[in-house]
Amino acid sequence: MAARRTTPSWWPFEGISAKRRPRRRFPGRNAARCRLRSAAPPPRPNRRHNRAMGAPIRPHILRLRPYVQGKPSVISPGSDIVKLASNENPLGPSPRAVEAMARAAERAHQYPDGGGTLLREELSQRFDLPAGQILLGNGSDELLRMIGAVVLESPEDEVVCATPTFLVYEHTAHVVPATLKQAPLTDDFRHDLPAMAALIGPQTKIVFLANPHNPTGTVVTRGEFDRFLERIPATVWVVLDEAYFEFLRDNADSPTSLDYVRQGRPVVGLRTFSKAYGLAGARCGYGFFPRDLADAIERARQPFNVNALAQAGCLAALRDHEFLDRTLANNRSGMRRIEECVRRLGGQVSDSHANFVFADFGRPTADLVSALEAKSIYVRGGAGLGCPNAMRITVGTPEEVERFCAAIEDCAVLGGAR
Template structure:
């Protein structure tokens, strides 16, 4: 009876399914220590400066946070060379996605993106009565910009480009993206989801900051969950020119980012030495892991993130269960339509080697699967 009272659009939603929680895996496998390589977290955690700043902020947690996170917006503005008014801070990048779609998409209007990608684009579009238009990625798992252009019509409101893409780790060609932006109809806004943007190591590769400064109709989304190790704090932000960012400021709920989280985010931006160290270790472990996976007969995609998209030549849901019994969690990609693929986070050196050892043990027991 109560379901009859639900909002109609809610009936069409699929709940977000995250990577398996460590506590759940511990209960299932009866292993005390579980290594989580499924959710692309920073294996080193936040910087010590961020930890200290958050600890200090806890002492003032009886006060409401600043309504618009002005201190963090000022810090971001100095970092990117933009006005602080060009930013909206919220409760993680997924909250920002919700704000963007809620701000712009009317019932019956279309949101175009490629798939596989982050499921929240679909969910939030359906929630407001919009129409998700999902286009397959290219054979090399990149966003198909030409196909997106072909799909745009008079009812298209947003195009979302996840760059680097989740779960494939691929990026679009910079020249192709710039050409794409110049060919867009005036009524279409591009959303660049750059949750993993800090991991791109290509010199002088343009990101949303440059496109915004050049006047393109772009809203860029970033997060402190990945590189900065603040996934548990939930801090995300959008940046765009004033006329594009303004509706997000109007839709955003009050106090969408808490005091402790904002303090950690500000300190994280200041600790450049730490983030450079994390990036260097991520690249070093990435090279080692790609070599190890290929030695096991797996196909590994080129990545520009802190995870790998791997064809493991077998049912990865079953493989994930075997790894869970050994205390390791990976992300099978069957939900994205890739049953033999897995998305595996690049962890610490010790944890990465534990994963490789476990895979070698499983491979030796089931040689025909690899």
């Protein structure tokens, strides 16, 4: 008796299982593919450890899922590994930023400027907003957490965001702890703003909205965002996480947080030097805030939260327009090449406006991600992002992009995907 075939004829990846796995379903075709983060059972608290050392740790903290970095975290010089997992700038930092940080290192025995005066003044002039409404953080992650720290008070307070989305939003809510409400993305991997608005109630304090979105790179339009603001109470802070804002240069129809902050709306805009500016290791983000929220965070934040090397490097990077132009040009060409490769292998790509491609293959991709790792190509597997059928691929240098395309095509059955 012939063995029953378990791999569909259309599946292009040789030696990689396409077996369907049980999955929870939610409204919408793609919502079914991107499961809610809360679906996984939380780890059991180590109560014996709590009793053994000091005062008990709050139980809800031990139920948090730790952030899993796109691996490997450190690559040895001369390694042939291609890291396309963490949305870093493949061109590295601006040479001017490197020089500025080297000069600042000579004064590393001194405390940094606790107010980040020079960098904030530069940002103030660049964006035509008073320096008092611009805050710096140890990455924009710190600013996200500080917003939660000064706004959220109790488990009854609510935070609304999409799913899947950036894990720090979930952590910001759960550390308090507050109640987290999430709306699945639409079938084309975009924010479902009407569904998010429907989740907002009297106890809602914060809405987190990444634009461009992480992990899909999709954007909301200005009209969609304006209608969303009209539907929700003015007592809700809407945080526009614009970590990938620089890659939106050619999209005039997307909302800009600055416009709403200048108008005095309850909107916050967060940006970072980690992506387009290539300074992820320096850890510096910044945000545009209404005055009262900025004042509250200034009272609560650590006094020296952004180090001197980061401040010097970010100031130099902000002034290096040529480097930013090269970064954006490399990103455009690399994204087109990766999207073309994914489509040829039967994958679906989102309409990404960031520095990565979100590819959905319609089947779990864990084995495919492992096969790429065996070829020293590291991408972000979809399971950790809440989308087990997908992967997120950072745009690398032209050479890295070609290595990725060659590696993933090597996994394809000849004639079945071309």
